[in-house]
Amino acid sequence: MISKDLENLAQLPTAELLAAVLAQGKLPRHVAIIMDGNGRWAKKRFLPRLAGPRAGRHAVRRCVDICGQLGIEALTLYTFSQENFNRPEAEVKALWHFLQETIGAERNDLDAQNVQLRACGDLARLPERAQAALQDAVDSLAKNTCSILNLALAYGGRQEIIHAALKLSERLSSGEIQPEDVDEAEFARGLYTADLPDPDLIIRTSGEARLSNFLLWQAAYSELLITPVLWPDFDEREMLLAVAEFQERDRRFGALPAAAEGNGDTKRGSLLDPSRWKRLLKVKP
Helix, strand or coil: CCCHHHHHHHCCCHHHHHHHHHHHCCCCCEEEEECCCHHHHHHHCCCCCCHHHHHHHHHHHHHHHHHHHHCCCEEEEEEEEHHHHHCCHHHHHHHHHHHHHHHHHHHHHHHHCCEEEEEECCHHHCCHHHHHHHHHHHHHCCCCCCEEEEEEEEECHHHHHHHHHHHHHHHHHHCCCCHHHCCHHHHHCCCCCCCCCCCCEEEECCCCCCCCCCCCCHHHHCEEEECCCCHHHCCHHHHHHHHHHHHHCCCCCCCCCHHHCCCCCCCCCCCCCHHHHHHHCCCCC
16 A cells, blocks of 8 residues: 555655655665566567567666665666576577677766676676676776666576575585584675675566566565566656655564564563463463
8 A cells, every 4th residue: 555655755746756765764775676577568569579678778777877866875687587598599689689789888878877887697698799798898887886786697596596505515615614604694605696785675567576586585675566667667756656665664674663672561561471471362370
């Protein structure tokens, strides 16, 4: 259910909406987006499927720009999954060609915005030309410090977890660490996103309500937001409203709300008070 505050924010002009979101604070450090709906966007307009990703490029630019204005540290985009290799060969080749084209066209703008480019996934599966174009752009933007644009390419969440497990196994076999040293932090060092904070907010466009093998480990306590908007139509206002909804969420990470901490109120008594549980269970003391 959309709150009254969000309804009111949605009525504001974009500049005022941006100011209101910034004033609210509690901004996500890392936003991840499952960019879904390109094919449906093209189909609705009786266009070839590849018209969708081309239109979606403008949505990427808009999101990078607004994340920079909000001061969000990292934006991860689910660009090409492991499962996408199962699409028709001609479409896959066209998508890799489009990636090369886009990187070349957008690199100067990313540099002007002081955005660092990264990529995560099984990058060895990319065609050689795409790998070269990507690495060249990553290297040329490596010193930028404003924000990070992280492209998930040939990416699969399960495959990433296997990758991290193998890395951990290597470290154990070499004696770098001992079994008693293994914890979540040590395991996470082998993830593709080891040097990024876990995403605070994961957005999926087009209305589908699933993660689709995306950031499975990292999403443990991410706030999820599903929007019916198809990716090419996702704009600055959609991003601002998504962040505004995130700001309304109560992130407790499994803990009790602040009001419920401590010994409880005098009427209800402590959660640890046996007499309270006997009353609740209707057992005579």
